[in-house]
Amino acid sequence: MQADPNLIVPLQISRTFPTTALRGELVLTQPPEVTLNGKTARLAPGARIRGENNMLVMWGMLIGKKLKVHYTIDTYGLLMDVWILRPDELAQLWPTTPAEAAKWTYDPLKKTWSK
Numbered sequence: 001m002q003a004d005p006n007l008i009v010p011l012q013i014s015r016t017f018p019t020t021a022l023r024g025e026l027v028l029t030q031p032p033e034v035t036l037n038g039k040t041a042r043l044a045p046g047a048r049i050r051g052e053n054n055m056l057v058m059w060g061m062l063i064g065k066k067l068k069v070h071y072t073i074d075t076y077g078l079l080m081d082v083w084i085l086r087p088d089e090l091a092q093l094w095p096t097t098p099a100e101a102a103k104w105t106y107d108p109l110k111k112t113w114s115k
Contacts, residue, residue, distance in 0.1 A: 015054055017083060019106050021070040023094040026082060028067075031059045034079065036071070037096075044078035052086045070094065 027035040032043040043059070051057040067084050074080040093113050095101040104113045 013054060014111075015083065015089070016111060017070045017094075018072060018081075019101070021072050021081070021083070021094075022098070022101065023068070023070055023085075023096050026067045026069045026071065026079075027065065028059050028062045029064075031063075036079065042078050044074050044076070044080045047078070047080055047082065049082045049084070051084050054083075057084070 024037045034041050049057045070083045071079055072081040095104055104115055106113050
């Protein structure tokens with residue numbers, strides 16, 4: 001049986017997030033101003049937002065949307081890297097605060113956190 005060449009199946013890549021990344025809810029209000037976990041925050045100059053397909057997303061397309069994300073903070077306390085999460089990534093346990101990350105254990109082979 002031959003595969004139908006007109007049938008395109010989207011490829012879901014496995015993404016690796018830095019262990020310094022935290023999970024949160026992001027709302028782009030008026031960039032660089034955003035709301036992160038209900039608190040005002042700011043995007044860093046050069047901040048990168050990656051969509052579910054890991055491609056860069058222009059922030060203008062995301063204004064007003066509530067997004068479940070993983071994010072990193074730069075040395076000035078600004079949002080630097082943001083990944084919009086897919087349902088399979090949301091199903092995995094991930095720390096939401098630095099305190100949780102300090103207490104939990106990360107398995108680099110399985111790329112998962114455990115309490």
